[in-house]
Amino acid sequence: MLRIVVCVSGGGTNLQAILDAIDSGTITGTQVLAVVSNNGSAKALERAKARGIEAKVISPRQYGDREAFNRAFTEEMKALSPDLIVLAGFLVRIPPQMVAAFGNRIINIHPSLIPSFCGVGYYGLKVHEKVLERGVKVTGATVHFVNEGMDEGPIIAQKAVYVEDGDTPEILQRRVMEQAEWVLLPRAIDDIANGRLQIVDNRVRRQI
Helix, strand or coil: EEEEEECCCCCCHHEEEEHHHHCCCCCCEEEEEEEECCCCCCCHHHHHHHHHHHHEEECCCHHCEEEEEHHHHHHHHHHHHHCCEEEEECCCCHHHHHHHHCCCEEEECCCCCCCCCCCCCCCCCCCHHHHHCCCEEEEEEEEEEECCCCCCEEEEEEEEEEEECCCHHHHHHHHHHHHHHHHHHHHHHHHHHHEEEEEECCCECCCC
């Protein structure tokens, strides 16, 4: 059984996609241990509580400095002892010590086709705003392992989504979620739970 902690900052639509996929059998052999947020008012926490899943809040604002938060956050994760940490719309940079403690056991969903529109400053709706400003015709989403860089870890999977005439950032964001994020993230978790992924030379290979 793959025991996961899901980290979120907002509404938790990717969390809901994970829970729905577990219910439907799209994700097998997986249990959500806890949902962790840096935002005490995040709707994702309500989604967790409604399912009887432990919901925890840990925020940089609770600590005197970022290093104190990094230590506390890492210790919290160690105490939960998950097999996998899933960043599902989590807007806090993962501390280096957590990356070291959970090597190749943290994954993230990013709303673009990495390496486009990623890195510092590219998160949430801002990604889709920049996509439309640049005038690209195809965007999408990426699931990747997390390393000490920003959106630089080995890529697990990507899915393209077409940009359409008349798109607003909000409309495009919704299409990317529906067509890519909610498909890729559950599939990646199921692949990990069932031993179908391995990292070789910093690249992810899928086992048949």
